Amino acid sequence: MDSQLEEIREIWANAFYSGDYDMLRHYEHQDFQVVFEQEGRVEGSYLRYDRIAHAVQNGVWKPLKPDIEYEEYEYNEDQTECRILIGLENNKQRLQEIWKLEDEWKILELRFLKS
Numbered sequence: 001m002d003s004q005l006e007e008i009r010e011i012w013a014n015a016f017y018s019g020d021y022d023m024l025r026h027y028e029h030q031d032f033q034v035v036f037e038q039e040g041r042v043e044g045s046y047l048r049y050d051r052i053a054h055a056v057q058n059g060v061w062k063p064l065k066p067d068i069e070y071e072e073y074e075y076n077e078d079q080t081e082c083r084i085l086i087g088l089e090n091n092k093q094r095l096q097e098i099w100k101l102e103d104e105w106k107i108l109e110l111r112f113l114k115s
Contacts (some may be wrong), residue, residue, distance in 0.1 A: 002075075005082060008105045009097075017063055019056035021049045029106040037114040066090070 008027055015023035023084040025045070034043040055061035067089040075085045077091070086095040 002079070002105070005099060005101075005105045009099070009107075011037045011085075012107060017065060019052055019061040019080070021056070025049060027106055027112060028106045030098060033109055035109060035111040037040070037112060 008018075012024065012027040015021075015027070028045055032045045034048065035041075036043070038040075052061060069087040069089040070085075072085040074085075075081065081101070082099045082105075084097040084099070088094070088096065093115065094110075094113040096111040096113055097107055098111075099105050100108045
């Protein structure tokens with residue numbers, strides 16, 4: 001795995017869990033979206049940042065870190081895009097992250113896959 005990607009993923013995840021929406025904005029691609037396949041719902045960045053900011057300001061931002069069972073990395077041929085499949089231990093849910101390398105790695109999509 002690319003060490004720069006690993007470092008940026010950790011910063012991005014920590015920003016999410018701490019509610020640092022300015023840091024999220026920095027590492028999320030301008031077209032970033034969260035896709036909830038089961039619900040058929042897509043959430044864009046700005047609505048998401050507003051929700052996080054509101055929750056942080058009201059002291060109710062407390063997302064739980066999931067227990068990860070596995071992570072599988074798949075890079076495109078020129079190493080400028082990476083799909084990461086993540087399996088969670090407790091509920092067997094799977095997530096997929098898509099990262100794109102431009103000047104630096106930025107996350108393009110977080111997808112909660114159907115069971």
